[in-house]
Structure formats: structure tokens, C-alpha cells
Amino acid sequence: MASVSSQPQFRLTQPPSKVLHLRNLPWECTEEELIELGKPFGKVVNTKCNVGANRNQAFIEFADLNQAIAMISYYASSSEPAQVRGKTVYLQYSNRQEIVNNKTTADVAGNVLLVTIEGADARLVSIDVLHLVFSAFGFVHKITTFEKTAGFQALVQFSDAETASSAKNALDGRNIPSYLLPEHIGPCTLRITYSAHTDLSVKFQSHRSRDYTNPNLPVAPSAIDGGGLFSVGLDGKKLEPESNVLLASIENMQYAVTLDVLHMVFSAFGPVQKIAMFDKNGGLQALIQYPDVQTAVLAKEALEGHCIYDGGFCKLHISYSRHHDLSIKVNNDRSRDYTIPNTAMLNPQPSILGHQPVSTIGPPAHPYSGTQFAPPTEHPAMPQPSAGWAAGVLAAPHSMLAQMSNQPYLPPGAMPPQMGPGMMSMAGPSRLPQGAAMPPPYRPGQMQ
């Protein structure tokens, strides 16, 4: 009575599926042979051969469930077994409902790009860098990365084929800007084709896959340490536990970074409850409190390593704080509790208009101007702010204010004084790339 059916993976009967699992196939069975086998019963819409350790298994997917049932039923009662090249093949319903194929390339333009990253250090390119690069062309819905014989590859999903093709046209054959990459790593060239996918299935956020449309997606179990206290970072190194409070330190602070600048930058991801600024080791640091961990994670991932101002000025380094609720004793120019409704009390009306950054947001000599990305037909020193993809690329990593203050988070019915016209002008929409239909990272109501 050693019933194999007690092992779920060897159940004798599978529930019907459009997908059939085939085994005992001859060596190097081709897709054509599989189609030939299935054709009498219906339309084979997809196949996958050379599956399994011996590469002698395969899947075929019919257009219709009834066609799969017809094939199974036929061979269940036939005296002639199913055969390929005279070899008996065994078939049953697959335990999956559709074939997910890695036939990643397509001939026609689609909304998903297949990106191959070439270069000795290609696999050191993080999914966040890819996200940044491709976000310059529009909202990136999802990214998955994987390693195949072709090397390190990624699938990047946009809303539509138009956005995807603008990214493809701009980036194919170009190098990822070195300033986005870790130190001392070689050039990484992007080779881009269209993928046959239209909607990637991302089950959890991990170091290999992201779904930017669903911030509530669970983090991959594989990316969480057994204790659960520490999560594993993009490079597999341990990180401090996540927190709703971020610790930001500001490097290369050529320009004053005020409470209001920080509030604006961090408000792009959700309501900022409290900010406390202080000096440490000769540099400026700030604690930024969000209502929840999730928002803080979003903000950290988006902002880490980026500069508030163009030209590498005021670079942010962000980690999770051990704090969870800051105690703000007094509202002044270095600390503020935005949850206190008494706006009259906290209104020093600082405005960065009094500081130089307004005129220096776009430094005259842009150090990154198109040298790596700019198409040869354009003037590298003169990125066209509203027309070129180059401006978009540059805007993403270097002018966060320009992009993020576009639609900062505002509490319903509230117009904080620090969101005055001075602030908005500094982030003038003129710097936004044309394709900046990119939704703001945070919208009230979107995240429950």
C-alpha cells in the first residue's frame, strides 16, 4: 500500500489544464515534433522542450482546455501510445495552468523590453540601477532579472509599446553611466530587444524582481534572514532592520539643505510626520519619520545615493534608524513635527529663496551631460530639457527635486507653507523630460 498518491507531486490524477506535461521524450525533441503530436487535438499555442535534468520532458499548451482533455482522453484509451520518433511518451495534465516561456524575444514592438547587460561586471548591476535608467522614459511597472546563457538579462515592463520603444531607441547599445555603478566596475553595455511578454509575473519583491505597481507585495522569503530581524540587501549583504524612520546623511553639501528641502524631497513618497536635523562628524544628518515602514522603504530605495541638486551636490545616504517615533521638543529650523495641526506655531517661513540653490539647481557645466547616453545626433553639452531622453536620464539621478516635487504628497486640504511658490519654481517643470508621465512614487489612496 505504498501509494505514490500520498505524495502530492506524484498524484495519479491531475486536475485538467490546458498545459500537458510530457516525459520520456527522445533526445533533443523539437518544438515542431511537439506541435505535430498535439495538432490532431487542437491548437498548440506554446511549448517548452528540454525540461528536466535529463532534458527529456516537455510541456505543450493548447488554446483551449477541451483540446488538452481530448488529447489526454484519446491516449488514455488508445492501444497506440503517444509516440515521438517511435518512442513512447507519457503525458498528463501539468500542474500549471500556463507555460511561462523564456522565449523572451519578439519581432514586434511590445511594452516589455528584454535587456541584456554586457560586460565583465554585468551582474553587479543592481535592479535599482536598471530601474533608474529606464524610469527616465516613463513609469516602469515591473522588472525581473535572470542569468541565462546569454548572460545577465532583465525584462523591463512599461505601460505601453511607445514608451518601451523610446527607451529602446535611446538606450540600445549604450553604456550604463558609470556614476550609477559601483566603483571600479567596468563598462556595462545595454543590448535591448522587445520581449514577447506583455505582463511579467512578479510574486514578491526580491533582489531579482520588482513590481513597482504594488508596493505591498511581500518581500521574497529568500531575501529575509531566518531571524527576520535583518533583511538581505541587493548584494546579499545584511542590512539594518527596516524602520519607519530614516537616517539621512548628506555628503558634499555645497548648498544649504534646509528642513523644507528635506520635507519636500521625502514627501514625494508619503506623508512625512517628523524631521529632526543635527550635525554629526562634521556633516549634516537628519531623521525623517513616516507613518509606516513601507513608505520609508520606498523612499530609501528611491533616494539612496542620489543627489538633491544637480552636479553631485548634497548626496544622500540613507539607512534605517533605530528610532520609530521621534520626539520633537520644539519646532524650529532644524526639527519639526508635521503632525501637530497648529500651523501658526510652526511657520518660520524659511523658503530656500534666500539661498543660492534656486539658481544653481542646474549647474552651468553639467558634468554628466550626455557623454555616455547622448545620441550622436544631439549636442552633448546642451541637453534639451523637454525633448530628449538624455534630459530624462539626467533628471532621474541628479535632479530629484525636479522630478519629485512635481506632485509632492500633500495632506488633503493642506498647503504647507514650505510648499510655496519659491519651492515649486526651483523645480520648474521645464526640466522634466517629455516622457515624465511617470506617476509620482506616492499617491494618496494608492497604498491603502
Next chain:
DNA sequence: AGCACA
């Protein structure tokens, strides 16, 4: 001869 990526 028994189910594919993260």
C-alpha cells in the same frame, strides 16, 4: 518515468 525562472 513524474513538472520549468526569481
